[in-house]
Amino acid sequence: MVLDKLSTSLKESMKKILKTTHVNDALINDVLKDIQKSLIQADVDIKLVFELTKKIREEINKRKDRFSQKELIINTIYQELVSILGEGNTITIEKKQEIFLLVGLFGSGKTTTCAKLGRYYQKRGLKVCLLGLDTFRPAAMRQLEQLAKKLNIPVFIDEKEKNPVKIIRKYKKELKNYDLIITDTAGRNALDEQLTKEIKNIEKELKPSYTFLILPADIGQNAKNQTIAFKDAINIDGVIITKLDGTAKAGGALTACAFTKTNIQFIGVGEKAEDLEEFKPKKFVSRLLGMGDLETLLKKAEEVIDEVQAREVGERLMSGKFNLFDLSFQLESMRNMGSIQKIVSMIPGLSMANLPKELLGVQENKLRTFKIIMDSMTKEELMNPEIIRAERIERIARGAGVSEKDVRELLKQYKQMKKILKKMKGAGQPKNLRQLMKQFKGIKGLM
């Protein structure tokens, strides 16, 4: 896989978030530090890494929401990672007679990528051909021909001609029969005057719809300078990064291109003709983070949160400790059969076998009001509701846009719940589920 090492360490960071029972600043610091380390190891520019983690922290603080902190953190990391990779693939093949021109230095992967692109668009129903203009290296034309033959793609070359412009002229008429012409060119050790001139002449004669700069991932952050140099000399519509499979440092090339505002259109991820992908930053990052797509990612996060919190609340219930955080989770859980099941399963000696149906008849309006009220409370008040007296009640009610009566009702619920839990603890484990439910049902107005 591409960027294996980075992916492994990012997945570890995601796991750390999912597994934690208390989301706090220490966890966020810890995770951000891990991410910094992973990205720097993948050759991402240090300054960019620090800017990124700073932005993640700011976003998290801006959108803090007690009930979905883990999703918020994961989502923010995902979003910000996507944003440093630029826009990605923007190619649209509309008109007939599209022409791709591939340029780049020696060994960057131009010829291989011509064949890959041919395969890619052939599979999508286009009538494709390849055009070989590398008159510089003796065996270049034959390499292109061999690759094309394997894929049954027509190829136009002239091994004797030294002037690429003449080759274009020679085949001009025939090329008109194709939807897409993919053009291979010669490279050099560096972008020198000769290469620039050669590409400019080809450009003038061929009039390509897209010119792609081919960059091998192993040049790392150097991709920035190379892209800038090529862009200064000729028109570049996007880059294709090859050999992503062969280096742990591909983060450098990927982020450097975005930095120069040059879209990465495709990525080469292997030597075979099939090893080419459109570059889609969202898809790429969700894969790096180890989830199929964002939706599964968030769903997974929710499931784990449920499980961890259920276990935690279960433990707190049994130990007699209980605060408004727990109550809010309890209230949330009432809507969700799965969560109740989990909580009950945490309590020794109980099973779900005979769960009364009434348990699920929760008053939605009431839950909503309670949640709004709790959103207006400080962390201290939630952790230690005993401190909430008249003055605080007035403030909370104002903040939540509810009556003081509503706030008092919530506190009453909390006290009753706490009393029941104490009694439960005193009486030992409830003998059976019905007894437990009876105790829960003692909380008036809730069920």
Ligand SMILES: Nc1nc2c(ncn2[C@@H]2O[C@H](COP(=O)(O)OP(=O)(O)O)[C@@H](O)[C@H]2O)c(=O)[nH]1
């Ligand atoms: N592993 C890997 N090898 C690649 C990839 N793209 C190209 N190569 C290899 O890189 C070498 C140079 O490629 P070539 O297309 O001849 O480069 P050119 O000089 O720019 O035309 C060849 O051995 C290719 O097989 C890729 O995405 N992954």
Ligand SMILES: [Mg+2]
């Ligand atoms: Mg070549």
